[in-house]
Amino acid sequence: MARSHTFLACFVTAFFLTGAGTGAAYHTQFVATNCNTAAPTPTPYITRSGSATVALRARYEGYQWAGGCWNNNDRDDSPNDPTSDPATGGEGGDCSGFTFKVWRESLTESDASFQQWGMLRNVHGPYTASRFKSGHGAPNITASKSALLKMDALASESHIGMIYAPNADGTDQIIEAKGEAYGTNIWTRTYRGSSSYGGVRRTGWSS
Amino acid sequence: MSDRFVIRVAAMVVGSLLTIGCDTNDPGAPMTLMNGSRAPELPVDLEGVASPAVSTSVATSSIGEIGAGSAFGACAKRAQGERRSVPVVVRVGVTGESVTFRTESRRGLYGCDNSQGSREEGRRACGVAFGQLSEGRLEDPRLNVGACTTKGGEPLGFAWVQPVPNATFVAVEQDGYVEVYRTAGGLPIRVTTDDVEIDRSGATFRITEHAEDGGLIQQYRVEASVAG
Numbered sequence: 001m002a003r004s005h006t007f008l009a010c011f012v013t014a015f016f017l018t019g020a021g022t023g024a025a026y027h028t029q030f031v032a033t034n035c036n037t038a039a040p041t042p043t044p045y046i047t048r049s050g051s052a053t054v055a056l057r058a059r060y061e062g063y064q065w066a067g068g069c070w071n072n073n074d075r076d077d078s079p080n081d082p083t084s085d086p087a088t089g090g091e092g093g094d095c096s097g098f099t100f101k102v103w104r105e106s107l108t109e110s111d112a113s114f115q116q117w118g119m120l121r122n123v124h125g126p127y128t129a130s131r132f133k134s135g136h137g138a139p140n141i142t143a144s145k146s147a148l149l150k151m152d153a154l155a156s157e158s159h160i161g162m163i164y165a166p167n168a169d170g171t172d173q174i175i176e177a178k179g180e181a182y183g184t185n186i187w188t189r190t191y192r193g194s195s196s197y198g199g200v201r202r203t204g205w206s207s
Numbered sequence: 208m209s210d211r212f213v214i215r216v217a218a219m220v221v222g223s224l225l226t227i228g229c230d231t232n233d234p235g236a237p238m239t240l241m242n243g244s245r246a247p248e249l250p251v252d253l254e255g256v257a258s259p260a261v262s263t264s265v266a267t268s269s270i271g272e273i274g275a276g277s278a279f280g281a282c283a284k285r286a287q288g289e290r291r292s293v294p295v296v297v298r299v300g301v302t303g304e305s306v307t308f309r310t311e312s313r314r315g316l317y318g319c320d321n322s323q324g325s326r327e328e329g330r331r332a333c334g335v336a337f338g339q340l341s342e343g344r345l346e347d348p349r350l351n352v353g354a355c356t357t358k359g360g361e362p363l364g365f366a367w368v369q370p371v372p373n374a375t376f377v378a379v380e381q382d383g384y385v386e387v388y389r390t391a392g393g394l395p396i397r398v399t400t401d402d403v404e405i406d407r408s409g410a411t412f413r414i415t416e417h418a419e420d421g422g423l424i425q426q427y428r429v430e431a432s433v434a435g
Contacts, residue, residue, distance in 0.1 A: 037406070065347075066408075066434035084346040086432040094435050107405050109353045124408045124433055126353025130337040134285070136354060157285070157315070157337035158435060 028078035030062075031089040035069035035122035040115035045206035046104055048151040052164060055102045055151075055175045057119055058184045062092030063177050068101055069093075069122035076183045083180045092184055093124070095160045096132060098177040099153055100125030102162065103202040105139055112139040112204055129160040132200050143199040145192050153200040154191035160200070161191060236261035236384040237301045241323055244299070249387055251421035256378055260385045261301060267294035267392050270308065278331040279306040282319030285335065294392040301386060302357050305365060305397035314340055318349070318397050320365040324356030334365060336397075344369055345395060350431035352403050352410055362403040364410030366431045367395035371416060374424055380413035408433040 062076035066086035070093065071077070078090030093101060101123065104114040109126055117123055127137060133155035135142040143152060153162045154174070161176030164186050174189040191197040236259035240246050249262040270283045273295065283295075283306075295308040307318045320334035334351035348366035355363040370377050370390055377388045379398045388396045402411040412429040 066432035084434075086434055087430075096433075096435060107353075107408070126405070126408050126433055128336070128349070128351070128433060128435055130335050131351070131354075134335050136335070157317075158339055 028081075028090055030078045030091040031064075031067070031069055031122050034071060034091075035120050036118070038118055038121050040104075040106075040117045040121070040123075043104065043114045043116045046114045047207045048149065048205050051102055051104070051151045051205075052175075054104070055098075055162060055164070058093065058098060058102075058177070059175070060183065060185060062090055062183050063094060063180050064088065064090040064092040064097075065094050065180070066097065066124050067091070067093050067122070068097035068117075068124040070119055070184070072119060079180075081180055093177045095177045096127050096129050097124035098184060099132060099160050099162060100127055102151075103139070105137065105202070109137040112137075114204065129155050130157045132160050133157060133198050135200065139202050139204060141201050141203055143201040145197070145199040148192070148199045148201070151205075152202075154189075154197045155200045156191075156194070156196040156198075161189065166192075235259040240264060240299045240301055241304050241321075242299050246301075251376075251417075251419075253376060253378055253385075253387065253415070253417050253421045254423040255415055255426065256385050258380065258383065258385045260378065260387050262387045262389070263298055263300040265299075265389050265391045266297045268297065269293050270295055273297070273306070278304075278321045279319050280331070282306055282317065282332055282335060283308070285317060285337075294394075296392045296394050296397075298388065298397060300388075300399050301381070301384075302401070303355060303363055303365060303399035305399075307367070307392075307394050307397050309340070309394060313343060316340055316345060316349075316367070316395065318365075318367065320351050320355050320397065320399075322355040322363050323358040324360055324363075326354060336365070336367070338367060338395075347434055348412075348429060348431045350408075350410055350433050352405065352408060352433060357401070361401060362405055364400045364403045364412075364431070365397055366400075366410065366412060366429065368398050368412070368414060368429070369395045371424060373418060374416040375419040376417040376421070378415045378417065 057072045060074040061070040081088040081090040101117050161174035164173040164175040175186045177184040247262045292309045292311045304321045316338040318336040319332040321332045333355035336349040338345040338349040350366045352364045378385045400412045409432045415426045416424040
């Protein structure tokens, strides 16, 4: 009897240890399995509301440092990746990669045209939040925070999110790829009132 | 002495001279830096570095010493809301130059990059970078690619390297030579590479770290991606 208890205890311990090991195996191979390197399609114009629609497809999806590939199944297919590791190959964009793709920008910074990237096209683009904040790239300019419109962005040195809708109290509903623990979603934020954040605009909207 | 023999000897002499000429014309390491100054002499031979090596220049100063109208003046303004720590480290390499400084809180690291290529109108530096420090270290090299290019338009990448404490020199492989950076100010070193992949917003840095006597400490490759 004692031996069977010992065996059971060992079995249960081993079971949970194995489970823990599986839980820590973050390599979901999401990018390797699902994503592509297809060329973007040039688009003659894009509206701010059209851009919001593009952004909403990433809502509830994951977050991947240096990433830029997601599907539209409303869940993070690679949760709990280690942060700040571009090699984990998980689902989602990071904040600047998400913005780049939603704003339909080009890999060539001097090119201000609109480029439609498929959701499953794994692309981050050349901009960091810091560079967006400084208005780097031909399509991007800095803008007064008081003048920002839907799908303009608020950027700090380390983060960027787009304005989905302003709130009456001066806060904004921000659509953003927030972090590994949060994924991509819309949250109410006070970025507009923060001195760390500046306004950024993608130019060339058709309306 | 036959004519054939004379021709053969003459051909050998001409061939030898051409070979010598080729050796003489071997560009080796560049002698001048991006700002036109002569590259400083490398004080030691670096173990394990076979390619011609060129030493970059490094200077430490305060923010106030950086001219407001200089390429890096605007960079310093980016951290206006925060107390900036000294020193500010200014580096000049063959194709790129940079400035790096830390906030007094030691939680943030700022950088600006500059190159010889064309740039957006009115912009002095071709890139900016910011990294969050955790216990003094960056979790990401904060790669900048896309806007910095050589005079000929080839893309350049800039990233921070964090050498081990006993390293004095960091050598980065370039096309045909090695660029050598001396550690300074206890700050990560902003290094340059011409091995850039615009399509993946990434760059590769092949690095060796060396002690003060040139001895090799470690050798590694950084596959950096634009992030965050």
